[in-house]
Amino acid sequence: MTRPSAYLDHAATTPMLPEAIEAMTEQLKQVGNASSLHAAGRRARRVVEESRETIADALGARPSEVVFTSGGTEADNLAIKGLYWARRPRRRVLISSVEHHAALDPTHWLADSQGAEVELLEVDELGRVHPDTLRAAVERDPDGVAMVSVMWANNEVGTVQPVHVLAAIAHDHGIPFHTDAVQAVGQLPVSFAGSGVDALTLTGHKVGGPMGVGALLLARGLTPVSVQHGGGQERDVRSGTLDAPAIAGLAAAVSAAVKEQQALARRLTSLRDELIQRVRQAVPGVVLNGDPEDRLPGNAHFSFPGCEGDALLMLLDAKGVECSTGSACSAGVSQPSHVLLAMGAQEAAARGSLRFTLGHTSTRDDVDRLIEVLPAAVERARRAGLS
Numbered sequence: 208m209t210r211p212s213a214y215l216d217h218a219a220t221t222p223m224l225p226e227a228i229e230a231m232t233e234q235l236k237q238v239g240n241a242s243s244l245h246a247a248g249r250r251a252r253r254v255v256e257e258s259r260e261t262i263a264d265a266l267g268a269r270p271s272e273v274v275f276t277s278g279g280t281e282a283d284n285l286a287i288k289g290l291y292w293a294r295r296p297r298r299r300v301l302i303s304s305v306e307h308h309a310a311l312d313p314t315h316w317l318a319d320s321q322g323a324e325v326e327l328l329e330v331d332e333l334g335r336v337h338p339d340t341l342r343a344a345v346e347r348d349p350d351g352v353a354m355v356s357v358m359w360a361n362n363e364v365g366t367v368q369p370v371h372v373l374a375a376i377a378h379d380h381g382i383p384f385h386t387d388a389v390q391a392v393g394q395l396p397v398s399f400a401g402s403g404v405d406a407l408t409l410t411g412h413k414v415g416g417p418m419g420v421g422a423l424l425l426a427r428g429l430t431p432v433s434v435q436h437g438g439g440q441e442r443d444v445r446s447g448t449l450d451a452p453a454i455a456g457l458a459a460a461v462s463a464a465v466k467e468q469q470a471l472a473r474r475l476t477s478l479r480d481e482l483i484q485r486v487r488q489a490v491p492g493v494v495l496n497g498d499p500e501d502r503l504p505g506n507a508h509f510s511f512p513g514c515e516g517d518a519l520l521m522l523l524d525a526k527g528v529e530c531s532t533g534s535a536c537s538a539g540v541s542q543p544s545h546v547l548l549a550m551g552a553q554e555a556a557a558r559g560s561l562r563f564t565l566g567h568t569s570t571r572d573d574v575d576r577l578i579e580v581l582p583a584a585v586e587r588a589r590r591a592g593l594s
Contacts, residue, residue, distance in 0.1 A: 212527030213576035217505055217566030218362055218390060219531055223456070224415035224567065226463045231417055231456030241449045242438060251451040258458035262422060265465040266409075267398035274423045274441045275454055279389045279410035280309040281434075282423035283356075285445060286385040286406040287313045289431020290354040291323060294383070297353040301344050303328045303336050304549040307362050310387050311545075314356070327549075328357065333498040334366035334550050342376050349380040357384075359391035359407075363546040363562060364497030365506025367395065374403040383429060389413050389421075393464030394472060394503050399424045406431075409461070411453065415567060416460030420453035467567075475504040475565045482507050482563060482574045489582050496547060496560065505565035510547070510556040514588040519561060522587055526580040531562045 214222075223231075234254055239247030241255045256270070263270040276282045287310060291300060302314050304327040317323035326344055328336050336357055345352055355377045360367045370386050377384040385406040391397050393414040399407055406429065410421035423445075425431070430444065437446030464471075486509060487493055494510040511519060516532035523530060532544075543557035563577065 213573040215563040218564035220412045221566040227456040227460035230459035234452035261458040278421040282408040283309040292432035294353040299352045359388040365502035411457040414464040416457040472504040514559040519588040522584040
């Protein structure tokens with residue numbers, strides 16, 4: 208595989224780990240539907256159940272709490288819609304204002320079509336939900352809250368949320384708490400039981416596994432209403448034929464990523480800090496977004512005054528540096544980052560941001576390449592913005 212000169216977009220997807228490739232490839236040679244009763248089906252079922260045990264062991268959960276999905280988006284939809292429906296007539300949904308759209312969009316859909324009363328939890332200038340903010344929101348009408356959802360770590364600016372404390376506040380009032388931990392697994396210590404959360408989302412392609420597979424960890428006794436119906440697989444919570452090869456790859460990736468988490472975090476933190484320092488030296492006036500200390504080890508998110516993020520991204524891409532903007536693009540029209548706006552940034556800053564994210568294949572060569580081409584790209588982007 209030919210790699211670009213500098214791949215700095217691991218938060219979008221990270222290359223598959225060798226362990227995951229090997230596990231998935233081995234199962235691709237096999238045949239069998241895990242729901243079939245013959246020998247091939249039983250073999251596929253064994254792969255699925257052993258993978259379930261592997262993931263549970265790595266993340267501090269029970270095997271029965273692991274529900275396989277097609278990825279993080281489906282898992283978020285299942286948690287948010289399913290728990291809301293399961294707890295009706297409660298109508299209040301409390302969710303942080305900086306969530307990924309995989310969580311925000313189903314929540315807004317519930318408001319638009321299902322009568323939910325959605326309350327966006329404010330964040331501070333670092334992107335963090337303060338416990339007092341959640342406590343005040345809950346206590347306005349605790350009996351009316353269907354669920355709370357706050358991500359473990361932000362996908363754009365990297366800020367880590369006080370999930371353990373927030374979950375405890377929800378539990379004080381008997382409210383289920385969901386967290387999207389897609390960015391956290393493999394980069395931070397994640398324990399399902401230890402965190403106290405009731406539902407946790409993860410996905411394969413963020414931890415070195417395959418795309419198109421993920422899981423929702425569901426605490427025992429918690430049964431969301433199913434979003435899709437069919438064969439009754441996965442505790443009758445998520446119907447659909449199980450992709451045994453992808454599940455095997457997911458389990459291998461999660462196991463390997465968790466085992467190497469501490470060593471990887473130390474290496475990425477050092478490399479990230481070097482990247483931040485060198486970007487600041489190369490581009491005076493650049494603004495680092497998110498918590499400067501309590502952030503994902505591989506995340507460095509900047510606003511570049513005078514630049515449009517999309518233009519700067521394409522200029523860097525032309526020089527072999529692959530990263531991402533801090534904004535979402537809808538129907539070809541660039542939108543300012545909702546995360547930065549929620550943190551109090553001006554719209555120009557929210558449009559002029561880039562995210563550089565490191566992963567298990569990242570080296571100092573990637574940082575060197577970025578610094579080599581960044582100043583000229585910024586200068587050109589600024590000139591284009593003035594014209």
